[in-house]
Amino acid sequence: MQILSYKKLYLPAFAIIAIVLLLIFMIALSTYRTLNHQRETALAFLHSQGATLLYALEAAALTGMLTPGWSEDSVETLIFEFGKNKNIAYIYMYDANGIISHSSDILRHGTKTSWRPELESDNQVIARLLTSADDSQVYELAKRYSPWSHAPQGQTFPMSGSSARLPFLDHHAGDTVVLGMSTEEYEAAHHADIQHAVFMGAILLVLGTAALFFTFVIQNYYLTDKAFNQSRDYLRLVMASMSNGILSIDAQGKIISINSSARDLLDLKDKDVKAFDLKSMIDFQSSGIGKTLAESTPVVDKEIIYHKASRQVPLAMTISPIMDEDKKSPYTGAVITLRDLTEIKRLQEKVRRSERLAAVGELAAGVAHEVRNPLSSIRGFAQFLKHVLRERPKEREYAELMVKEVDRIDNVVTNLLSFARPVHPEPAPTDISGMLNHTVRLVQADANLRNVTIGVVVPHGLEKINLDGNQITQVMLNLILNALQAVDMGGDVSVEARGAGSEILALSVEDDGPGIPPDELKRIFDPFYTTREKGTGLGLAIVQMIVENHGGEITVMSPVPGKRKGCRITVHLPIAP
Structure with a gap:
């Protein structure tokens, strides 16, 4: 420390x-x-x-x-x-x-x-x-x-009263x-x-x-x-x-001491934290630090979300006031204990998701057996009626509607089976730029109909990344389609890749739509949860399943940091050697 x-x-x-x-x-x-x-x-x-x-x-x-x-x-x-x-x-x-x-x-x-x-x-x-x-x-x-030797050359020296010009011989x-x-x-x-x-x-x-x-x-x-x-x-x-982060602050919120775990949690490894103002990183009012400093009230296991680099980290914070030894003043600062809840939250979500998957898997097996065969019969009968009633337009229209609805139900069953029986990823060298541009071309027609601009940003150095190109294409296709349906006419959607030279590949899709309400953020990955009339509620669930099968994670920010609206969904994938 x-x-x-x-x-x-x-x-x-x-x-x-x-x-x-x-x-x-x-x-x-x-x-x-x-x-x-x-x-x-x-x-x-x-x-x-x-x-x-x-x-x-x-x-x-x-x-x-x-x-x-x-x-x-x-x-x-x-x-x-x-x-x-x-x-x-x-x-x-x-x-x-x-x-x-x-x-x-x-x-x-x-x-x-x-x-x-x-x-x-x-x-x-x-x-x-x-x-x-x-x-x-x-x-x-x-x-x-x-x-x-000091005389000028040719100097005349008088000798015995004579002034003849002769060299002086001493x-x-x-x-x-x-x-x-x-x-x-x-x-x-x-x-x-x-x-x-x-x-x-x-x-x-x-x-x-x-x-x-x-x-x-x-x-x-x-x-x-x-x-x-x-x-x-x-x-x-x-x-x-200690694995938990511990730091002490004075009455003004300046850091006095800090251990290495707290430096890691707060991303302060390369910074000089002497007299560093903690208020610039953590909101004192919502976290309870301000109340502790003002009223000497301890706070136990207060959960906060700390924005670290490009992701959010859940932290449990315990705050204790520092009492002055002479007791003349009630407190001189506070000791803060930070505990990273990322792994706990991940395990909790994994348990909940496993329970949902188990239930969905049982349901999917029954649906596949009990629903798909009758659907095939119904679809065949509807096709027959459409052919027989070709001279009767009104009745033929009903027959065509039956075929479309049967296909929609069959699509739901197919997605359900994909969700219940995930396919193991098969990594192969993939050009990220080519993959993203191909995915955008698949939805470009829908974007043109709504006058939506889709931008793609891919830095150099991501030409050969080992991942399952087909499954990640499915992930990005789902995210881009959701973004297109979320923006208004004439909106903007941006697709970006980051991570050249690092061990994590980040693929993000950002839109300028109204965003996702806070009460819905926790449910968007639940199977069958949807806010659209014709949605199946399995798109984002399948996206999360594919990402987890790749050993990655997915984060959602709504509204986008620095803006009042919009949504940014980022997929973090480890780059396989």
């Missing part, structure tokens, strides 16, 4: 612990990735800054070369001044032998460098992160010293400049980030501890609530297993 307002009040303890651990892992992973990304970003910034400084050194050297008075001391001064930048730990230049020729640190002069990277071009910059003996880190960048060609960038600011920021991560981890630890504490609190609540939940779940299983 589906309890629509039911919500879980707890999570299992292991689920909460798992969530906390997962949260710790995710935050730790995120923090690690953030710190690592920040480290990479800082190093990238140092690299960019250092490369810019190296290019700036070369640009400054190039500018100095364009002035008279540029000398070796000028290079020394330029490197020394660059080394004064607070973000530069040191800067030096070494020659092809690795000997430091110029340095911001005087102590490095003449020493041999410990790092000689392989540089493939003048513009290539190679960097490394160096950890010194005191655990401080320096970001070193190395680039080949080539200030003349004796530092092939030397390498190493720049050490200080990482103190980066290290300070990195340590601040680590402290922040530790602080957040401590907060998370507190939250996790609190979560575990509340886990035990909730677990204790679960243990105390477990007995109630087990009882409720057991009750739900019992309700869901």
